[in-house]
Amino acid sequence: LTVDSGLxxxxxxxxxxxxxxxxxxKKLMQESGVAVQRFYVADTASEALEAAxxxxxxxxxxxAQILAGGRGKGVFDSGLKxxxxxxxxxxxxxELANKMLGFNLTTKQTPKDGVKVKTVMVAEALDISRxxxxxxxxxxxxxxxxxxxxxxxxxxIEEVAASTPELIFKEVIDIFEGVRDDQALGMxxxxxxxxxxxxxxxxxxxxxxxxxxxxxxxxxxxxxxGETPEGQVVCFDAKINFDDNAExxxxxxxxxxxxxxxxxTEMEAAKWDLKYIGLDGNIACFxxxxxxxxxxxxxxxxxxxxxxxxxDLGGGVKERQVYEAFKLLTADPKVEAILVNIxxxxxxxxxxxxxxxxxxxxxxxxxxxxxxLEGTNVHEAKRILAESGLPITAAxxxxxxxxxxxxxxxx
Numbered sequence: 001l002t003v004d005s006g007l008x009x010x011x012x013x014x015x016x017x018x019x020x021x022x023x024x025x026k027k028l029m030q031e032s033g034v035a036v037q038r039f040y041v042a043d044t045a046s047e048a049l050e051a052a053x054x055x056x057x058x059x060x061x062x063x064a065q066i067l068a069g070g071r072g073k074g075v076f077d078s079g080l081k082x083x084x085x086x087x088x089x090x091x092x093x094x095e096l097a098n099k100m101l102g103f104n105l106t107t108k109q110t111p112k113d114g115v116k117v118k119t120v121m122v123a124e125a126l127d128i129s130r131x132x133x134x135x136x137x138x139x140x141x142x143x144x145x146x147x148x149x150x151x152x153x154x155x156x157i158e159e160v161a162a163s164t165p166e167l168i169f170k171e172v173i174d175i176f177e178g179v180r181d182d183q184a185l186g187m188x189x190x191x192x193x194x195x196x197x198x199x200x201x202x203x204x205x206x207x208x209x210x211x212x213x214x215x216x217x218x219x220x221x222x223x224x225x226g227e228t229p230e231g232q233v234v235c236f237d238a239k240i241n242f243d244d245n246a247e248x249x250x251x252x253x254x255x256x257x258x259x260x261x262x263x264x265t266e267m268e269a270a271k272w273d274l275k276y277i278g279l280d281g282n283i284a285c286f287x288x289x290x291x292x293x294x295x296x297x298x299x300x301x302x303x304x305x306x307x308x309x310x311x312d313l314g315g316g317v318k319e320r321q322v323y324e325a326f327k328l329l330t331a332d333p334k335v336e337a338i339l340v341n342i343x344x345x346x347x348x349x350x351x352x353x354x355x356x357x358x359x360x361x362x363x364x365x366x367x368x369x370x371x372x373l374e375g376t377n378v379h380e381a382k383r384i385l386a387e388s389g390l391p392i393t394a395a396x397x398x399x400x401x402x403x404x405x406x407x408x409x410x411x
Contacts, residue, residue, distance in 0.1 A: 018242045021065045023121045024256050025238050032211040035204060035234050039123035041065075045101060049094030051122040059088050059125035064100050064117045067258065070107035077114065078103040086125055093122060111263075118260075126234060131224035132191040133157050134205065136173070136212045137241075138219070145212065147171040147179070147205070151192040153224035179209045191225070193233065200233040201225070208235070215253055216246030265328060272324040274311060281306025282336040283405050284329040288313040288347050296341045299398055305406040308335050317347050322355025323362070330363055337368040339405040341398055344375025353381035357388045368408035369393065372401035 020028075026036045040051035052060050064071055064083035071083030080099040087093060097120050104114030131154035139146045149169045152160045161168050169190040171183055181202070188201035204225065212220045219241040226236050247254050259267060269276035275290070279297070283305045287293040290312050297307040309332070311325060329338055342352050352373065360369065372395040373381050385392050393408070395401035 018244065018254055018257050019067045020240065020256055021067065021119065021258060022063065022237075023065055023119070025240050026121075028215060028240065028253070029208075029211060029235060029238060032214060033207045034211060035232065036238075037061075037123045037126055037234065037236070039121055042097060042120050042122055043101070043118065045094050045098035048097035048101075048120055048122050049090060052090035052093035055090075055122065055124050057124040059086060060090065060093055061086050061123050061125040062093050062096050062100075063121045063123065064105050065119040065121055066105055066107075066110070066115045066117060068107050068109035068115060070109050071105065074105045074107035074110075074114075076100060076103045076105050076117075083107070083117070097122075126226075126228050126232075126236075128154075128224065128226040128236065129229045130192065130227040131236075132193075132226070133160070133223050134187070134191065134208070134225045135219060135221040135223075136209055136217075137221070139172075142172045144175050145173045145209075147173060147183070147187055147209075149187050149191050151190070153226070157223065173209065178213075179206050181206075193227070197227060197231065197233060204233050204235065211240075215240065216243045216250050217241060218243050265331075269311070269325075269328055272321050273314060274321065274325055274328070275314070276312075276328060277310040278332070279307050279309050280334075281308045282334050282409060284308045284311070284332065284335045284338040286311050286313065286325055286329065286338060286340045286342075288317070288342050288344075292341060292343060296339065296398065296402070299402040300339065300405065303399075303402045303406045305402065305409065308332060313342075313347070317351055317355075319351055319355040319358060322352055323359045326356070326359035326363055326365070330365065330367070335367060337370065337405045337408045338365075339401055340369070340371040340373075341401055342371075342373050342375070344373065344378060344381075347375065348377050349373045349375055349381035350377040350384060353384040356392070357384060357390060360388075360390045360392070365390075368405070370395055370401050370405045370408065372396070372398060 023041050029036050038055060042048035042051050062085045074083045075081050078099040083105050085096050100117050100120055105117050106114035133150040133153035135148045136145055150160050150167050152167050171187055173179055184202035184205040187205055188198045193201040208220055217240050221239045222235045224236050226234050265278060266276050283300050285296050285307050287296050293310050293312045300307050329335055342349060370393045393404050395404055
């Protein structure tokens with residue numbers, strides 16, 4: 001269930017959110033007493049084989065650890081199909097791990113070349129007799145954390161909310177009292193747990209809230225929170241989102257962040273407080289504000305062009321950021337023109353203009369540049385650009401800028 005999770009870190013521009021691998025989330029849950037499957041982590045095929053033997057389970061599940069979703073239907077460049085496999089034979093675990101580790105796994109959510117698998121999780125496979133959904137998240141409308149649950153788990157909770165809203169249960173948590181026993185038992189009952197299982201589920205709910213507080217989470221989502229034929233309540237899969245404002249006191253958690261799967265250009269942009277997302281087009285966009293950046297991409301597309309990126313400069317801009325942004329844009333071989341679209345509220349247009357002229361000279365810009373500036377110090381900014389002697393095309397508004405950028409490529 002999507003609920004606004006808060007303001008995020010106070011930075012000039014949004015930063016990359018912390019993402020954890022599945023096994024890392026399970027470790028955090030385990031440390032808080034939350035019931036999860038028994039599991040081990042392996043970096044080599046021999047370690048995976050030994051882990052499978054140590055588990056001594058009726059059935060074992062082997063999962064490739066990457067941040068992207070859709071692993072089950074993914075394909076490895078080793079020829080192996082599927083990043084999730086079930087087997088009853090420990091020897092097979094070693095054979096499968098040998099075809100996973102060190103190879104790229106491609107799914108619908110990875111880059112086209114896939115992501116190299118460096119770690120696998122070897123876990124006990126448990127039967128699930130019933131699946132439910134449970135989450136704790138920050139809800140602005142309630143000014144704090146809420147519990148959200150449904151007896152319909154193991155599927156997209158958005159679909160459940162749309163088709164059977166009466167099966168979505170929500171409970172506000174008092175931040176001074178925490179999750180009360182009666183609240184936990186009531187939510188467990190709403191999820192369909194009965195008898196001893198109701199008490200078990202209530203205990204898991206309280207422990208999940210303890211984890212939520214302990215790691216400064218904005219969301220802890222368990223889907224499914226399942227019931228086994230043996231009468232156990234187990235958290236089978238979890239997603240944890242963290243409050244980046246709490247990084248200063250959650251150093252151990254943030255140290256787990258695996259940035260090797262991130263786009264190198266996005267990571268370089270983040271160093272300069274720039275939000276960058278690469279696209280497939282040939283017109284680079286240099287904009288302040290996510291909304292304006294999306295509008296710029298749309299207008300370019302409307303006039304027959306294709307944006308090469310989404311680059312949000314944000315507020316509180318320094319000339320060096322402008323320069324570094326141009327370095328990123330010009331390093332993309334697909335870029336055939338650059339469109340700058342700045343609306344200066346917090347942003348000082350004169351700083352942008354100085355950064356642009358510096359970048360053009362030092363980087364020896366070789367592609368057409370179209371600039372549209374409005375707002376704070378815009379007259380000074382336009383004077384700087386006009387007197388620079390550089391081949392910069394000025395635009396009066398966004399539509400004019402988009403048309404000129406598209407025309408520059410066609411010419």
